[in-house]
Every structure is written in C-alpha cells, then in structure tokens.
Amino acid sequence: MATGRFTLDPGIRALLHDLGVSTDRVPELEQGPVMLTVDEYYRFWDAIDREAGDPDFPVRIGRALSVESFNPPFFAALCSADLRRAAERIAAFKPLIGPIVLDVTGPDLTLSLRWPDGPAPSSLLVAAELAFWIALARIGTRRIVHATRVTMRSAHNSPALTEYFGTPVVAGPADSISFSAGDAAHPFLTEDESRWRLFEPELRRRLAALEASDTTADRVRAALHLNLPAGDSSIGGVATRLFVSPRSLQRRLQTEGTNYQAVLTTTREQLARRYLADRSLSTAQIAYLLAYDDTNSFYRAFRSWTGATPDELRPAGSRTRK
Incomplete structure (x- = not known):
C-alpha cells in the first residue's frame, strides 16, 4: 500500500508477556498502536528474536495466540464461516496491518505472502506469520488442523516446527502455507455474521483512508x-x-x-x-x-x-x- 508502514498493535504486549519475553529493550512498544517503517518493523522482530533466543519461538507464538492477541481485522476474520472466507477477508484488509500482500489461491487453500521490496524479513517473522494460520484455523474450528505444505524462501525447520505445522518446512520460491480443501471449508464455531456486519464498515472506512493515495x-x-x-x-x-x-x-x-x-x-x-x-x-x-x-x-x-x-x-x- 501507499503508506509502506506496519501497524504494531498494543495487543502484542500481552502476547510477549505470556511468552516470557521482556519488552524493556524493544523501544517501539508503547501503550497505543505504533506505525513503523519496514526497516523498523524488521528490526523490532530481530530484537524479539535475540531476546527470545529460541529457534522454536514461532511455535510458541502460534500456541500462545488467543483472541485477545488479534487486532480488529484478524478478530473480524474469526466471524467468518470457515478458513477460506477468513483468509479472503484478511487478504482484503491486510493493508491495515502492513504492506504485505496475501495471495489466496486454490483449488486447495494456499496462502502466500508477498513482502515489501528490499531486504528480506527474518525467518522468525516469516515463520510466525505462517504459524498464525494454524492458530487461526484451530481457534475457529476447535480442531487440530495441520498444513499440507509449508514453504519458505529461507527454510527454517525444526522437529517442533514440523510437529506444529504437521509437515516439514521446505525451501521454495515463496513464503506460503497450504491447507486441504476439507480443512479450508470446515465450519468456524466462532462464525458471527452479525458481529462481522458491525466490524466491516469501520474496516472499510480505514482501508479507504489508507488507499486514498493509491x-x-x-x-x-x-x-x-x-x-x-x-x-x-x-x-x-x-x-x-x-x-x-x-x-x-x-x-x-x-x-x-x-x-x-x-x-x-x-x-x-x-x-x-x-x-x-x-x-x-x-x-x-x-x-x-x-x-x-x-x-x-x-x-x-x-x-x-x-x-x-x-x-x-x-x-x-x-x-x-x-
């Protein structure tokens, strides 16, 4: 998007606290949402990586994610009928989070991330973004959902990550995660169209304001x-x-x-x-x-x-x- 900035939601404070990661040396964190450039956002995640010192930290992030950790676009996605519809909604409103494009493709559900031009994001950030989809699917369906395929341009793998995703992370041309058609269509127990109708107008208003210069x-x-x-x-x-x-x-x-x-x-x-x-x-x-x-x-x-x-x-x- 035109802004080229990431929104750091204050909900990440609770998430990092639950994971036992000190935020004392992460100056970007404040009480309200913070707008970061791409470089600042990547450095933020690099700082978390150093502070955590754990190669399996993406798994811990995925397992610790809860509804209160999600910002409004992600919370609204939980109101969707299933994972495919949730992905389509997140793809539409992803610019409110940052300048990442989410490609939603089929016939089975494949979600691919396109990052801003320039330096590549850290493997921690990429793996955490992909782990989010496992967490979302499990929270929505209340089932143990696994991916059918996970690829990263800079492959990051471990036994814990393989167990969490349900498949090894392999090197590939894109950072992506795939789900079976059955899992993509499995009903979300969190579906709530009346709540979605409350969320949607404000999300569209914010998106329109962001897109004004596009x-x-x-x-x-x-x-x-x-x-x-x-x-x-x-x-x-x-x-x-x-x-x-x-x-x-x-x-x-x-x-x-x-x-x-x-x-x-x-x-x-x-x-x-x-x-x-x-x-x-x-x-x-x-x-x-x-x-x-x-x-x-x-x-x-x-x-x-x-x-x-x-x-x-x-x-x-x-x-x-x-």
Whole structure:
C-alpha cells in the first residue's frame, strides 16, 4: 500500500508477556498502536528474536495466540464461516496491518505472502506469520488442523516446527502455507455474521483512508488477486469489490493512461510467472487460478506476452504435470 508502514498493535504486549519475553529493550512498544517503517518493523522482530533466543519461538507464538492477541481485522476474520472466507477477508484488509500482500489461491487453500521490496524479513517473522494460520484455523474450528505444505524462501525447520505445522518446512520460491480443501471449508464455531456486519464498515472506512493515495490501477490489481482465483476476471466483479460502477472504474483508469484490459493482462502475466515457480502447481491449475476457461486459452495468452510457452519458461527443476 501507499503508506509502506506496519501497524504494531498494543495487543502484542500481552502476547510477549505470556511468552516470557521482556519488552524493556524493544523501544517501539508503547501503550497505543505504533506505525513503523519496514526497516523498523524488521528490526523490532530481530530484537524479539535475540531476546527470545529460541529457534522454536514461532511455535510458541502460534500456541500462545488467543483472541485477545488479534487486532480488529484478524478478530473480524474469526466471524467468518470457515478458513477460506477468513483468509479472503484478511487478504482484503491486510493493508491495515502492513504492506504485505496475501495471495489466496486454490483449488486447495494456499496462502502466500508477498513482502515489501528490499531486504528480506527474518525467518522468525516469516515463520510466525505462517504459524498464525494454524492458530487461526484451530481457534475457529476447535480442531487440530495441520498444513499440507509449508514453504519458505529461507527454510527454517525444526522437529517442533514440523510437529506444529504437521509437515516439514521446505525451501521454495515463496513464503506460503497450504491447507486441504476439507480443512479450508470446515465450519468456524466462532462464525458471527452479525458481529462481522458491525466490524466491516469501520474496516472499510480505514482501508479507504489508507488507499486514498493509491492509484486506481493499484486497487484494481489488488482486487484481481482476490477475484481471479475465484474464476472472475470481469470488470464488473472488480468494480463491485471496489464499490464503483464499471463505467466509473474505466474512466478513472483512463485518466491514469491505462484501461482495465491492460491492468488485467499485466496482472495475469505477473501472477503466471510467480505460479510457474511453484512446482506443486500444474499448468492447468495455473490457468484455473488466472480465471481462464481452459488451458489452451492460457497457453495462447502466455505466448502473446512472452513469445514462449509456460513450460519453456518454467524455472529449471520446477517442471510439473500439465
């Protein structure tokens, strides 16, 4: 998002206290929410890592998470019907937490983190972000939910982490966690649509204020990240998500020197290149995630962008089934 800052919620005080981590040497912590630059936020987590001195600290964070540890967007997610819907809501409101993009893809539920450009976050921060999803699933369903796959660009693994996730952390092109379709659709016992309706207007107001300096093209791209895996590439679907009419949306894009089709095409190409680096995704699945009617349509589009087929540009060693 335009701000490029993370919001450090005061609820983290209680979490760190429960984990026995002193905050005396973490000056950013105050009584209210604190806005940190990316560098400050990463240094904050580095300080916690040094203070904890525990390679299994992400597991301890996951097990200690409770409703009171969550800030409003995460608490609102617990009102969702299931983990997939909760992930979609968090993806939409993640900018209120910080400049991280959460990609929600299927057909099984895969949640991938895209961090700000620049230095990479610490393995502790990445592992803690991924452990959060296990905690959320377990709190919502009151079941022991495990991941089917966990990848980190800088693999961080231990017996305790493997036990917590239910699968070893493996090196991969993205920081991601996957769940089975059954676990993704298992009902949340915390579902409360009436409470969600109380949360939603304020969250949307805050998001609108945050997005005020974003371009319309930026907002369209963010909406497409949510709509494409659901099979919707239409301007109408994006306009609905952005609360404008298709005509108004196209007019705003034209004032920025672009149009909906151009933004859709570049977004699909960027996502296609990212998905091709994931060995677990077949070409047919990638076509599905990009909302193409069939694999041949995806092949034709990809060749028009790159002059090559998806298989030809797949990174060495990552070829998979079609």
